[in-house]
Amino acid sequence: MAVTEVRTTIHPAGTDPVQIAEKIKELFPDQVIDVANFRDQVSVIIKKDMSVAILKYLHDDPLLSFDHLQDLTAVDYLKKKDVRFEVVYGLYSMKYRHQIRIRAQVAEDNPSIGSAVSIWEGANWHERECYDMFGIRFNGHPDLRRILMPEDWEGYPLRKDYPLKGPELEKDWIGFREVIRRSQELKEFEWEG
Amino acid sequence: MIDTSAIGLVQVEEDVKILAPNVIITTFDKIINWGRLSSMWPTTFGLACCAIEMMAAGAAHNDLDRFGIIFRGSPRQADCVIVAGTVTKKMAPVVRRVYDQIPEPRYVIAMGSCACTGGVFKTYSTVQGCDSFLPVDVYVPGCPPRPETLLEGLMMLQEKIRNEKARWSPWR
Numbered sequence: 361m362a363v364t365e366v367r368t369t370i371h372p373a374g375t376d377p378v379q380i381a382e383k384i385k386e387l388f389p390d391q392v393i394d395v396a397n398f399r400d401q402v403s404v405i406i407k408k409d410m411s412v413a414i415l416k417y418l419h420d421d422p423l424l425s426f427d428h429l430q431d432l433t434a435v436d437y438l439k440k441k442d443v444r445f446e447v448v449y450g451l452y453s454m455k456y457r458h459q460i461r462i463r464a465q466v467a468e469d470n471p472s473i474g475s476a477v478s479i480w481e482g483a484n485w486h487e488r489e490c491y492d493m494f495g496i497r498f499n500g501h502p503d504l505r506r507i508l509m510p511e512d513w514e515g516y517p518l519r520k521d522y523p524l525k526g527p528e529l530e531k532d533w534i535g536f537r538e539v540i541r542r543s544q545e546l547k548e549f550e551w552e553g
Numbered sequence: 554m555i556d557t558s559a560i561g562l563v564q565v566e567e568d569v570k571i572l573a574p575n576v577i578i579t580t581f582d583k584i585i586n587w588g589r590l591s592s593m594w595p596t597t598f599g600l601a602c603c604a605i606e607m608m609a610a611g612a613a614h615n616d617l618d619r620f621g622i623i624f625r626g627s628p629r630q631a632d633c634v635i636v637a638g639t640v641t642k643k644m645a646p647v648v649r650r651v652y653d654q655i656p657e658p659r660y661v662i663a664m665g666s667c668a669c670t671g672g673v674f675k676t677y678s679t680v681q682g683c684d685s686f687l688p689v690d691v692y693v694p695g696c697p698p699r700p701e702t703l704l705e706g707l708m709m710l711q712e713k714i715r716n717e718k719a720r721w722s723p724w725r
Contacts, residue, residue: 535645543686
């Protein structure tokens with residue numbers, strides 16, 4: 361069987377993530393910005409332009425076989441880094457039990473990146489949540505709508521410049537303002553004792 | 554001299570006439586309020602972890618049934634709503650619609666810190682107290698309140714109903 365053949369050729373605990381990072385660097389030399397290693401958790405920081413190609417390589421390569429997308433989220437580095445957003449992919453290989461983290465930089469002026477739904481079907485809702493909370497558009501996503509907030513909500517709540525306690529009542533979501541208005545209208549029918 | 558035949562007095566012994574055994578004298582307030590507070594059916598509406606505690610209050614150990622409190626699946630056949638949990642702004646129209654469907658007389662119990670004030674969630678998505686769009690009768694604090702606390706809240710609502718004056722009347 362092909363799987364067992366491959367398994368014998370590499371380290372039983374999978375490939376060392378530092379080596380995987382080196383491999384990505386070799387294949388996409390102009391895409392990799394940096395490789396960060398924090399307590400043996402290796403992150404490869406890449407440009408967003410070819411992110412889908414890199415992820416597809418990690419998924420398809422028989423010696424890497426990252427068949428499981430653990431998580432897909434974003435980080436807002438407002439006033440901390442030059443490039444504001446980073447989309448974070450946590451990848452894991454069920455077959456070889458090795459993992460790596462890919463961080464793609466996304467600039468503020470055009471917050472968009474290629475969609476990973478064609479590689480991992482499970483990325484669908486993660487990307488929708490990411491879009492909902494950070495306003496990062498995923499090009500090629502089959503159904504990019506808000507997933508948690510109401511569809512006509514304004515703003516992206518997890519951005520660092522979004523007011524923590526939400527907008528003022530006058531600027532609040534229209535559906536909520538409508539409920540308050542209607543409840544005040546119906547107050548005259550309430551029993552006052 | 555009162556015409557006793559009109560109200561159907563029954564002679565039990567010589568010179569002693571009483572009302573027939575199946576007649577009671579009370580006021581509308583007392584009998585109607587008693588009826589309402591003895592069969593207070595909340596509509597099932599759990600929003601968060603408070604709902605678990607609400608279920609525990611309804612289960613065998615605390616047993617809400619002994620107060621005549623039976624959870625009802627439809628707001629149209631219920632008398633009150635227990636708002637059990639965090640009310641988000643997205644959920645607020647739904648909560649209000651459930652309340653609007655309850656026939657009069659209707660009551661609201663805000664269960665838990667979140668339903669009372671928003672609790673720890675002073676955030677963009679959470680309603681800071683469901684009293685902003687519902688007429689709350691009883692606030693039950695706690696995070697979540699123990700079943701005993703909810704029981705106390707329900708008994709306070711019963712007390713409130715007991716003291717109502719002429720809510721049954723069309724001239725109220």
